[in-house]
Amino acid sequence: MPLHFTSEQRLDDGVLAREFTLGEIPGTLWTPESAPAPLILMAHNNGLPKAQPRLVARARYCAAYGFAVATIDAAGCGDRPRSAADEQARADLRRALRAGEPVDEIFESLVAPLVENAAPEWRTALDALLALPEIGGPVGYSGWTALGIRLAAVEPRIAAAGFFAGGYVPHAQREEARQVTIPLLFLLQWDDEGNPRQRALDLFDAFGTKEKTLHANLGGHTGTPWFEADDGNRFFGRHLM
Structure with missing residues (x-):
């Protein structure tokens, strides 16, 4: 499936931001001035859009550090159509909350x-992205924990992952966590109102990797300190560069 770039913008920090389409899949690629660069796949929690400001800020910061x-x-995420079952589940969730x-x-x-x-579409995107001359070397994953567990369990090209302990992790991914054997950085907000602390700690314990690090910070769901972005870049630098 061919990847088509639809727009590009050179940002103040030298990073090149390009929108692309891959069939029905819309995406964004940020690349540093130096190439080829290792690739990090970055996903937001539970289907939030790729243009979400916090994700864009993290992506630009990583690209300025030297990563693509x-x-x-993906399917059901962002502005893409959702099934009737998805819409009903979202309505039920709002009512229950x-x-x-x-x-x-x-x-x-x-x-x-x-x-x-979503997982198959991320793997399709990975195939296309790795064919680009400006991308080379190992692949990392950062963001949405449930999706990241699935990808880390089934995708051998992912060499390291950083997960945010927020949002719901389905039963299937809690079992798959035992199959995750790559280096892992796990970020936990100690006072996250939507993510029971003990459940997150149990998930961290379940990961099968022998190289896993837990960073816990005080504060709510969106209160992850910005210095964790620096630590994340150093983590990926050790394993991808």
């Missing part, structure tokens, strides 16, 4: 299909 960074809106009701089963019905549908 790519993100896509307003009512203070348990949401685990609703999250499972929403997030599990997102992972199943």
Whole structure:
């Protein structure tokens, strides 16, 4: 499947930002001035769009450090069409949150299909991105934990991963975590209102890798300190450069 660039912009820090399409898959690629560069796949939690400002800021920071960074809106994510079942699950989730009701089963019905549908498209994007001359070397993954677990378990080209302990991780990915054997950096917000702390700690314990690091910081879901971006760049630098 051919990758087509649809726009490009040279940013103030020298990073080249390009929008692309891969069939029905829209994506963004940020590349540093030096090439070829190792690639980091960067995904936001639970189907949020690729243009989400926090993701874009992280991607630009990584690219300025020397990595190529790519993100896509996979099936059911961002502005792409969602199934009737997905829309119903999102409506049920909003209703349950307003009512203070348990949401685990609703999250499972929403997030599990997102992972199943998104993972193949991320692998298709990886095939196309690695064919570009400005990308070379090992591949890393950063972001959405549930999707990252699936990709790390089935995609041998991913050499290291950084996960954010936020959002719901389906039962299937909790089992697959035992198959994750690559170096791992796991970020936990200690006071994350949407991510029970003990569940995150149990997931960290379940990862099968012998090289895993847990960084825990005080604060809520979106309060990850910016210095973790520096630590993340150093982590990927050790394993990808």
